[in-house]
Amino acid sequence: MNQILSLFAIYIALFLFGMTVMRQGLLHLQGDRMKDWLHKAVDHPLKSLSIGIVVTALLQSSSAxxxxxxxxxxxxYLSFRHSIGIILGVNIGTIATLEILAFDLTWLIFPLLIIGVPLLMTKSHLLFSIGCFLFGFSSIIIAMHGFETLTYPLSSLTLVYDWILSTNEHNIVALTAGIIISALIQSSSAVTAIAMSFMNENLLILPAGISIMLGANLGTCVTAWLASIGGSKESKLTAYAHIWVNVFGILLFIPFVQLFSYYIETLSSIPSQQLAHAALIFNVVCSLLFLPIIQYFAKFIQWVHKTPIE
Structure with a gap:
């Protein structure tokens, strides 16, 4: 039991390590430019949404x-109201990782390592950054493969088996698990990737996987909230807005998870792709619903948290 849990923890750490290294490589290449893009996302909600999608898809980290x-x-440099459009785009952009990982990419592991590792030894800023990206992405694929190899050994443990049964039977349990685990490891992508692995082995059903994904979206908001502590009133409101967008999204979707699952099953027969598609549709629908009412949503956030802005 200890060996299985230790391996599982190692694969989670490897996934997060891969995400960090890949993100650092991209930041080295485009970090300042991306900050400039975010800074310029101030004149129209649709522009803010688009920039949020692009920057998040490139960095592969909604938290960052x-x-x-x-x-x-x-x-x-950015007002609270204009930041809401970016938040909506962030939720969509982060799904790029899941859509890619939904395919079997194990054949890419060795080519990426063979190319990426030597580049890490170079003094060229460009080549080193590319090496970080390739090495980080290969680490993520290895971790995904590791999750799948451990699904059955993990499910043989009484505690894990009982948890799987409870999540399959009760969406609220799955939702809560997604929130807690994502808040702890600070990666909704990692939590959803684990759910995808269990689904690929037919241990977790689609409604439970979707509920975990919904919870993971909310749990990862903790990062922005922590970053806002000690900041200005507007920065705190930005963190609160990120939380509320996902809370309202969950309230909108969780009562219809079963119906939503039936629809998603028509899009693909592969469980991991089903969950990736569900995550994409959830975030796109929520973002498009909030986009036309950003001004009213901003006022709601200020009212709830009793934080008027001059």
């Missing part, structure tokens, strides 16, 4: 982009 956004709001 949200921390940037909170930082820009805290320093006054």
């Amino acid at each position: 982009v949200m921390v940037m956004t909170v930082g820009l709001v805290a320093t006054g």
Whole structure:
């Protein structure tokens, strides 16, 4: 039991390590430019949404982009109201990782390592950054493969088996698990990737996987909230807005998870792809619903948290 749990923890750490290394490689290449893009996302909600999608898809980290956004709001370079469009885009952009990982990419592991590792030894800024990206992405694929190899050994443990049964039977349990685990490891992508692995082995049903994904979206908001502590009033409101967007999204979707699952099953027969598609549709629908009412949503956030802005 200890060996299985230790391996599982190692694969989670490897996934997060891969995400970090890949993100650092992209930041080295485009970090300042991406901050400039976020800074310029101030004149139209649709533009803010688009920039949020692009920057998050490139960095592959909603948490990193949200921390940037909170930082820009805290320093006054971006207003709270204009940050909401970015938040909506962030939720969509982060799904790019899941859509890619939904395919079997194990054949890419060795080519990526063979190319990426030597590049890490170079003194060229460009080549080193590319090496970080390739090495980080290969680490993520290895971790995904590791999750799948451990699904059955893990499910043989009484505690894990009982948890799987409870999540399959009760969507609220799955939702809560997604929130807690994502808040702890600070990666909604990692939590959803684990759910995808269990689904591929037919241990977790689609409604439970969707519920875990919904919870993971909310749990990862903790990062932006922590980044806002000690910041300006507007930066705190930005973090709260990120939380409320996902809370309202969950309230909208969780009563219809079963119906939503039936629809998603028509899009693909592969469980991991089903969950990736569900995550994409959920975030796109929520973002498009909030986009036309950003001004009213901003006022709601200010009212709930009793934080008027001059």
